Amino acid sequence: MVFRRRRRSGEAVGAANQSAPDSEVGPKRPHEPETEPDPESEGAYEPETGLEGDPAPTSETEPERARIRDRLSNARGAFSGFVASVVSRGIDDAVWEELEEALILADAGVGTTTALLDRLKEEAKAERITDPEDLVAMLKAQMTQSLHVPGLELSTEGNPAVWLFVGVNGVGKTTTIGKLAAREAQSGRKAVLAAGDTFRAAAAEQLGQWAERSGAELVRGAEGADPSSVIFDAIEHASAAGAPLVMADTAGRLHTRTNLMEELAKIHRVAGKGPGTVAEVLLVIDASTGQNGLAQARRFTESAELTGVVLTKLDGSAKGGIVMAVQDELGIPVKLVGLGEGIGDLAAFDAHEFVEALFSSPVSSRRMTPSHRERIA
Amino acid sequence: MFDSLSNRFEGIFKRMRGLGTLRESDVDEVLAEIRLALLDADVNLHVVRGFQDRVRQRCVGAEVHKALNPVQQVIKFVHEELIATLGGETLDVSHPAKPPTVVLLAGLQGAGKTTNAAKLAAWFKQQGRNPMLVGADLQRPAAVEQLRTLGASIEVPVFSEPADPIAVARKGVAEAAAAGRDVVICDTAGRLAIDEEMMDHLGRISAAIEPHYTFLVVDAMTGQDAVATAEAFHAALELDGVILTKVDGDARGGAALSVKEVVGRPIAFSSTGEKIDEFELFHPDRVASRILGMGDVLTLVEKAEQVYEEAEATEAAAKLLEGEFTLEDFLEQMRQLKKMGSLQNLMGMLPGVPPELRKAEITDDRIDQVEAIICSMTPQERAAPRVIDGSRRQRIAAGSGTRPSEVTQLLRQFSEVQRMMKRMGGKGSGPARKKPRKGRKGSRVTPPGGRRNKPGKPALTLPGLDDGQFDLSSLR
Structure with a gap:
């Protein structure tokens, strides 16, 4: 309470915190990129309509899958601990408790956990399930089903298609754009990156370095410039240059800052007025985020209608269970997952993998030293 | 929320x-x-x-x-x-005899290390120190540029060069000593607690610069994983404290409790906004209330405690149960209420206060008036208001600066309250009543007055009023 009240007074001047633009820092790119529009290439982009939408797994996606599983299992060890302890006996209260514990430790939240387990209890009773292993399988299936929605590939509708990346501070918006730009470049789609984070020091430089790595173009304004206009310029430029895609970075903002959320609504509005179409508004959520993630999603979708979630830093020990609540309550699906800082560490969301990883042995308890376990047991 | x-x-x-x-x-x-x-x-x-x-x-x-x-x-x-x-224990920052004081910041990606390195530098500067920043995050693109920009805005020099982070850190500390800087704050790359290689590397940075203070930077929005993270960093670095960031959001900040429990080191600072100076020493009480x-x-619980003296409580309860609720008691209750602060605030704090009552303008002025009226009565009149006739009423009104009709109004209200109290003392009601109460203050029975509230809502409970079953809205 105290915190919230104290913050109010500072809100109006939130943007005044701007440090002076440092013109000597980082590679400066021309505001208007020089690339000529290439009328021929424009058509060439069209057959590619989705990222992961290709129903037949190509030779390219196979190794990627393996890599994700690899990374997840690196992070968690085999999912032995939890299930192994459950399967050795019948379904008793302890089993339910362990399931509850696993879900809560994964940040699913008490509400989602209770709802899931209540439903599971009913179904297990109806289907006369007596084997804990079947019970776990049933739960996983239910969770996978609710997370797996059709149309998880990013929309490329519009010319250019505009993808807007939003979220609180430090979740990995800029990094996600960098990785996605590289991926688009690989599939032959030219992207323009809009440095819409004009607030954080050196955010445009950070995006600029990603642009260099992936060969994308960067459109930036001065530090402290109006983010809406920077993004609008980028869209106009992409349209003129015949680039089919604009990825717009925005400054991290806490969803409780009314003025910043209004700024975001304006960005969203203005982006829609350009020649392109705002095809995706993606909320970037850090996997280590707890129950606040739901509040974030709620407020962000109020300001700029979200089309999906990017769950980042899933290569750590955090499991990102809060996205289940986001999907349940707001119907906003996870579309992408971030798995590291490397340029290739981005993958399409796979509900099955996610759920399996969530039930791997809880890292937090595994890591606990015996003395500590004793202390808090 | x-x-x-x-x-x-x-x-x-x-x-x-x-x-x-x-x-x-x-x-x-x-x-x-x-x-x-x-x-x-x-x-x-x-x-x-x-x-x-x-x-x-x-x-x-x-x-x-x-x-x-x-x-x-x-x-x-x-x-x-x-x-x-x-x-x-709270963190007491002391400085070694031979400067500089070396501070190392570590944490996950995106926790806010770079921003808070600058904030910490500004804080030290405010303490009269001459800090220097060292940018040893050579992993995230433009992290050093960010630190340089922030450093420039607070006029604190920043050292960094494109080399190995360990070498940068070591050189940075040497550079600070040479430049006569008495505090060095070393920013490091964000890393995952389970990335053994990176954690090992962090351990080597720490060994190279032998920091006097090592802080873990933790995002207040962190969920269950805060424990695993804190454990791993503590094992690698021996933390001295925690910097809790982004507390200006609406996250409850349970991570603070988790980390404190695991690391056993104080939460030293909290970052309360995006501005450089929105950074302060940690206040445990604020976060405690927020977590809960x-x-x-809680404020109400504390106030009730402070205000209510036990002797008064026992006495009031005894009288109340005997139905001897006098104007004196009424006055005393009013004064208790006043001591607890503005009535309007009090109403807002109480759970279960019906909205009509919340909105009803219960002014402190009205209490002052009641007080004045009662004080203008003789002891005899206070004990037995029945004796108050027309001329007494005139006198009381004149004495209290009110009108006779207001005196009448108060007396009418009082007699209603009194009747209510009698009924309360006479028979208990409500299923919660398990055993007979004997002159104990904490009698919690729903009186008839409470039934004004919507069904399912508990009656207004003012601890200082012993269940406070005055209908405060009728005081108008």
Whole structure:
């Protein structure tokens, strides 16, 4: 309470915190990129309509899958601990408790956990399930089903298609754009990156370095410039240059800052007025985020209608269970997952993998030293 | 956002009203709700369990407080325990005889290390120190540029070069010593706690610069994983404290409790906004109330305690039960109310106050008026208001600066309250009543006045008013 009240007074001047633009820092790119529009290439982009939408797994996606599983299992060890302890006996209260514990430790939240387990209890009773292993399988299936929605590939509708990346501070918006730009470049789609984070020091430089790595173009304004206009310029430029895609970075903002959320609504509005179409508004959520993630999603979708979630830093020990609540309550699906800082560490969301990883042995308890376990047991 | 917990407690409040001792089952019931609140606040499940046990031990068999009902008392224990856990030793920054004081910042990606390195530098500067920043995050693109820009804005020099982070850190400290800087703050790359290679590397940076203070930067929005992270960093670095960031959002910040419990080191600073100077020493009490999610109810519990003197309580209860509720008592109640602060605020703090009552303008002026009227009466009139006739009324009105009609109005209200009190003392009501009450202050019975409230809502309970069953709205 105290915190919230104290913050109010500072809100109006939130943007005044701007440090002076440092013109000597980082590679400066021309505001208007020089690339000529290439009328021929424009058509060439069209057959590619989705990222992961290709129903037949190509030779390219196979190794990627393996890599994700690899990374997840690196992070968690085999999912032995939890299930192994459950399967050795019948379904008793302890089993339910362990399931509850696993879900809560994964940040699913008490509400989602209770709802899931209540439903599971009913179904297990109806289907006369007596084997804990079947019970776990049933739960996983239910969770996978609710997370797996059709149309998880990013929309490329519009010319250019505009993808807007939003979220609180430090979740990995800029990094996600960098990785996605590289991926688009690989599939032959030219992207323009809009440095819409004009607030954080050196955010445009950070995006600029990603642009260099992936060969994308960067459109930036001065530090402290109006983010809406920077993004609008980028869209106009992409349209003129015949680039089919604009990825717009925005400054991290806490969803409780009314003025910043209004700024975001304006960005969203203005982006829609350009020649392109705002095809995706993606909320970037850090996997280590707890129950606040739901509040974030709620407020962000109020300001700029979200089309999906990017769950980042899933290569750590955090499991990102809060996205289940986001999907349940707001119907906003996870579309992408971030798995590291490397340029290739981005993958399409796979509900099955996610759920399996969530039930791997809880890292937090595994890591606990015996003395500590004793202390808090 | 605090509504849900307050509402859940109301239900328990209602059922437990009238119970004299803290029974284990009551404690468990309240603790179950506390557990939910703590989990909603992202306190780690294992930490929650330990915490619950500690509170239970304190509660069971504890003597019942005269001014608090059992639920309030459990809340009080929980709050005290939270503060004790979060606070404990505070960080006292001392500086070595031979400068510079070396500070190392570490944490996950995106926790806010770079921003808070600059904030910490500004804080040291404010303390009269000459800090220098070292940018050893050579991994994230443009992290050093960010630090340089921030450094420039607070006029603190920044050292960095494109080399190995360990070498940069070492050189940075040497550079600071040479430049006569007495504090060096070293920013490092964000890393995952499970990335052994990176954690090992961090350990080597630490070994190279031998920091006097090592802080873990933790995002207040972190969920259950805070424990695993803190453990791993503590194992690698031996932390001295924690910097809690982004507390200006609406996250409850349970991570603070989890980390404190695991690391056993104080939460030294909290970052309360995006501006450089929005950075302060940590206040455990604020976060404790926030984690519990019912700061206002807690404030009320404390106020009730302060104001209510036990002797008064016993006496008032005795009279009340005998139906001898006099204008003197009425006046005393009013004064108690006033001591608790503005009535309007008080109403806002109470769970279960019906909206009509919340909106009703209960001004402190009105209480002053009541006070003046009663004070203008003779002791005889106060004890037996029946004797007040036309001429006495005139005198009282003149003495208190009111009109005779206002005196009449007060007397009418008082007699209603008195009648209500008699009924209350005469027969208990409500299913919560388990045993006869004997002159105990904490009698919690729903009086007829309480039925004005919507069904399912507990009656307005003002601890200072002993269940406060005056209809405050009728005082207008």
